[in-house]
Amino acid sequence: MPNSAERPRRIRVDREGPLLVEGPVEVTDGDGVVHESHRFQVAICTCRRSRTFPWCDTSHRRRQTAQESATPRPSDREGGEET
Numbered sequence: 001m002p003n004s005a006e007r008p009r010r011i012r013v014d015r016e017g018p019l020l021v022e023g024p025v026e027v028t029d030g031d032g033v034v035h036e037s038h039r040f041q042v043a044i045c046t047c048r049r050s051r052t053f054p055w056c057d058t059s060h061r062r063r064q065t066a067q068e069s070a071t072p073r074p075s076d077r078e079g080g081e082e083t
């Protein structure tokens with residue numbers, strides 16, 4: 001559905017991942033290069049690890065997995081959960 005004054009474009013922010021934007025879109029990168037997508041919804045990389053930047057290629061998931069395995073859960077610590 002195209003955006004309009006009555007129906008603004010919707011962008012969903014994924015805290016640990018991409019911006020999900022209703023397409024079609026044009027994205028101008030830091031070098032001034034314009035990237036076009038005519039998909040119904042596009043995922044724009046915010047972690048800058050994508051090999052297809054500015055589009056998300058799910059590389060952010062590998063970073064999350066590494067961080068999750070390196071961060072001890074409260075129940076893993078001596079004494080259990082924090083009070």
Ligand code: FES
Pocket residue numbers: 016017018019044045046047048049050055056057058059060061
């Ligand atoms: S946000 Fe998905 S690869 Fe960067």
